[in-house]
Amino acid sequence: MKKFLLFLGVALCATFCVNEASAQIKAGEGQVSIALESNNSYYMEDQTLEKIGLVKPDERTRGNFGSNDYIKVDYSKGRFSAGVQVDAYLPGLYGYDMYTYQQRDTKLTGFLTKYIQWEDQNWGVRVGDIFDQFGNGLIFRSYEDRALGFNNSLAGARAHYNFNNMVSVKVVAGMPRLYDVRSNNLVYGADLALSISDMVGWENGIIGIEGSYVGRRDSDISAFNVEDWETGEITNILAGKEMLNMVSGRLNFEFAGVTLRGEYAAKLNEDLFNPTLPTAKGNVIYLDLGYNYKRFSASATFRRMENMTTAIDNRPVGIGGGNVMNYVPLLTRQHTYSLANLNPYRGSSVHTGGEIGGQLDLYYSLRNPKARGKYWNFHLNFSMFNTVDHFNQIYQQDMEGRNVWLDLNFDVERQWNKQVKTTFLYSFQRWDEEINHYDSPMAHYCRSHIFVGDVTYKFNKKHSMRFEAQYLASNDYEGDWVAATIEYNLAPKFSFYVSDMWNCEKMQDGAYGNYYMDLDTYEGDNYLLHYYQVGASFTHNSFRAQLSYGRNRAGFVCSGGVCRFQPAYTGFNLAMTLSF
Amino acid sequence: MKKLMFLMLALFIGVSASAQTLPDVKVENQEGKVISIREVVDGTPMIISFWSTTCKPCIMELNAINESLYEWLEEVDMKVVAVSVDDARTLSRARAMTQGQGWDDYTCVYDKNQDLKRAMNVSLTPHTFIVDGKGNIVYSHSGYTPGSEQELFEKIKALK
Numbered sequence: 001m002k003k004f005l006l007f008l009g010v011a012l013c014a015t016f017c018v019n020e021a022s023a024q025i026k027a028g029e030g031q032v033s034i035a036l037e038s039n040n041s042y043y044m045e046d047q048t049l050e051k052i053g054l055v056k057p058d059e060r061t062r063g064n065f066g067s068n069d070y071i072k073v074d075y076s077k078g079r080f081s082a083g084v085q086v087d088a089y090l091p092g093l094y095g096y097d098m099y100t101y102q103q104r105d106t107k108l109t110g111f112l113t114k115y116i117q118w119e120d121q122n123w124g125v126r127v128g129d130i131f132d133q134f135g136n137g138l139i140f141r142s143y144e145d146r147a148l149g150f151n152n153s154l155a156g157a158r159a160h161y162n163f164n165n166m167v168s169v170k171v172v173a174g175m176p177r178l179y180d181v182r183s184n185n186l187v188y189g190a191d192l193a194l195s196i197s198d199m200v201g202w203e204n205g206i207i208g209i210e211g212s213y214v215g216r217r218d219s220d221i222s223a224f225n226v227e228d229w230e231t232g233e234i235t236n237i238l239a240g241k242e243m244l245n246m247v248s249g250r251l252n253f254e255f256a257g258v259t260l261r262g263e264y265a266a267k268l269n270e271d272l273f274n275p276t277l278p279t280a281k282g283n284v285i286y287l288d289l290g291y292n293y294k295r296f297s298a299s300a301t302f303r304r305m306e307n308m309t310t311a312i313d314n315r316p317v318g319i320g321g322g323n324v325m326n327y328v329p330l331l332t333r334q335h336t337y338s339l340a341n342l343n344p345y346r347g348s349s350v351h352t353g354g355e356i357g358g359q360l361d362l363y364y365s366l367r368n369p370k371a372r373g374k375y376w377n378f379h380l381n382f383s384m385f386n387t388v389d390h391f392n393q394i395y396q397q398d399m400e401g402r403n404v405w406l407d408l409n410f411d412v413e414r415q416w417n418k419q420v421k422t423t424f425l426y427s428f429q430r431w432d433e434e435i436n437h438y439d440s441p442m443a444h445y446c447r448s449h450i451f452v453g454d455v456t457y458k459f460n461k462k463h464s465m466r467f468e469a470q471y472l473a474s475n476d477y478e479g480d481w482v483a484a485t486i487e488y489n490l491a492p493k494f495s496f497y498v499s500d501m502w503n504c505e506k507m508q509d510g511a512y513g514n515y516y517m518d519l520d521t522y523e524g525d526n527y528l529l530h531y532y533q534v535g536a537s538f539t540h541n542s543f544r545a546q547l548s549y550g551r552n553r554a555g556f557v558c559s560g561g562v563c564r565f566q567p568a569y570t571g572f573n574l575a576m577t578l579s580f
Numbered sequence: 581m582k583k584l585m586f587l588m589l590a591l592f593i594g595v596s597a598s599a600q601t602l603p604d605v606k607v608e609n610q611e612g613k614v615i616s617i618r619e620v621v622d623g624t625p626m627i628i629s630f631w632s633t634t635c636k637p638c639i640m641e642l643n644a645i646n647e648s649l650y651e652w653l654e655e656v657d658m659k660v661v662a663v664s665v666d667d668a669r670t671l672s673r674a675r676a677m678t679q680g681q682g683w684d685d686y687t688c689v690y691d692k693n694q695d696l697k698r699a700m701n702v703s704l705t706p707h708t709f710i711v712d713g714k715g716n717i718v719y720s721h722s723g724y725t726p727g728s729e730q731e732l733f734e735k736i737k738a739l740k
């Protein structure tokens with residue numbers, strides 16, 4: 001709490017120091033820019049949640065306060081730049097993998113990242129923390145996502161060189177960040193991109209051939225003990241292979257509104273992601289096709305993969321969402337309305353083991369060039385993922401290809417005039433409840449139909465109101481839901497909202513599997529739970545603060561196709577960002 | 581940790597204020613070619629707006645600007661640069677969306693490794709900057725409430 005107050009002090013001071021919009025900072029000939037972000041929660045007692053076992057007792061012992069804070073300071077002068085970022089978890093918020101998997105329950109912790117960089121016209125060098133990716137990130141991606149508490153930056157060096165746009169080469173090497181520690185494993189790689197269109201002087205389109213190599217050298221291959229989380233049995237196994245090699249080849253093509261991007265990547269050595277499972281090689285095919293014509297556009301993605309999720313460190317420091325060095329996200333549509341996003345596809349062991357599927361997006365905008373205040377926007381999305389029909393080496397059994405996820409949805413947005421705008425969304429989602437159980441002989445499908453209506457009314461240039469109503473009809477164990485939000489906006493500074501998400505049908509007995517629930521104390525069938533929220537936000541230039549109070553459902557928070565589990569809680573949230 | 585915070589406090593106080601410029605960072609254009617973001621600086625004042633396919637308020641803001649753009653252009657010369665921070669997973673969806681939403685008058689660029697987002701210290705989208713014709717950042721705003729696009733227009737007009 002003390003540290004939080006100190007942080008608040010710094011943030012407030014900073015706001016006052018730069019309360020004028022144009023005030024930017026200049027030190028000598030160069031310039032300094034600073035960004036602050038602070039996410040805080042105060043957890044209250046909620047007996048209703050506790051009775052149905054949604055708040056685990058051990059979470060209570062961590063105290064009532066959580067705070068994830070980030071301070072980033074950058075200095076740049078011409079082509080030179082340098083910076084530091086401090087992450088402070090005081091302690092961190094519930095539901096971040098760092099705490100779930102590393103059992104650092106009560107600890108305050110933090111991490112410091114830093115870099116210096118020279119970016120010339122055709123070449124560049126960076127030393128310190130590296131954020132980069134090769135191609136689609138299938139074999140290597142280091143990035144930060146604060147919504148997930150994810151950061152796997154490489155501490156090392158990167159150099160790149162570009163020759164007349166025809167040939168570009170990039171090399172990286174370093175030690176990845178693993179939660180709030182630095183892994184001792186070394187990750188290195190090289191990427192080569194050839195632009196055929198630039199070589200032959202073809203200016204109407206793009207033809208490119210690219211390839212990458214990534215290696216991971218484990219620091220320690222000594223034997224270690226693993227406790228099976230189901231049986232408690234302790235087995236002695238050998239940590240990973242000494243060296244893991246991965247390669248990728250890519251093709252890019254673009255001409256007359258058509259784009260085609262393809263990538264094939266493979267894990268050349270046997271690797272293990274989960275220390276309790278056998279090792280296996282892996283491979284992935286990724287195809288992305290796009291087409292644009294005037295105001296119509298289409299995009300389709302196909303992917304087939306086996307065993308491609310790659311850990312930074314195979315030793316049992318806990319797997320978790322943060323222990324990943326490549327990027328194989330879920331490709332389904334990430335819905336923005338709460339009920340459409342109630343049970344998102346999260347792949348899980350299917351995704352890690354073997355998954356085949358894809359998705360399709362169609363967009364069309366109908367508008368009169370003379371009346372820009374009136375238009376229709378249409379969007380259709382379809383996604384479907386199956387398990388791969390093969391002998392899975394990791395799970396040591398024949399896998400039957402069967403559908404695990406399907407989402408067919410469309411939304412229509414209509415701007416009627418300057419005052420009124422409406423949005424309608426329908427989504428049909430079907431998923432296999434047995435998704436995490438490879439040995440389950442048959443699928444058990446849950447089906448949901450989701451309807452959303454959203455109306456924004458602008459009274460004048462400053463005052464506006466938004467009303468949102470949602471209904472979810474489902475045969476899963478929670479049954480039907482209804483949700484509504486009312487938002488009042490006072491542009492450009494204030495916004496207020498009240499919302500409720502109500503599980504209006506009694507939960508079914510003996511249900512399980514969708515998310516963590518303590519079945520011994522499960523009395524959920526007696527409750528029709530309300531998940532209410534009330535909040536306000538204030539914006540002044542680049543300072544933004546949002547305060548809210550309410551009950552939050554246990555579920556999955558997804559960002560960029562990666563999900564983390566968020567336990568249920570009731571309490572206050574205060575989020576602030578500031579940059580200058 | 582405390583020491584670092586005080587160091588930053590000292591930084592706030594110790595430096596003087598003046599205009600910041602658009603950093604020299606590489607992004608992809610609509611055709612997928614790599615360009616420097618500095619190439620958009622051509623003497624015309626602009627709104628630079630960071631968005632992504634999963635950020636609803638971002639899309640609302642860009643649509644609202646698009647609706648008013650022709651009215652604004654009657655009063656002042658300006659342009660809009662939409663920076664998508666979508667990564668490899670949603671990049672093609674972002675490209676499709678710019679067409680499907682009718683953002684034909686925007687300069688759309690793609691920051692798939694989020695280098696520009698980091699360089700401009702954007703922690704939360706939508707985040708919008710006003711940049712003058714020489715590439716100086718004169719104003720920035722984060723978050724969107726319906727109607728706040730009017731403030732951006734006022735700031736652009738004030739540049740004259």
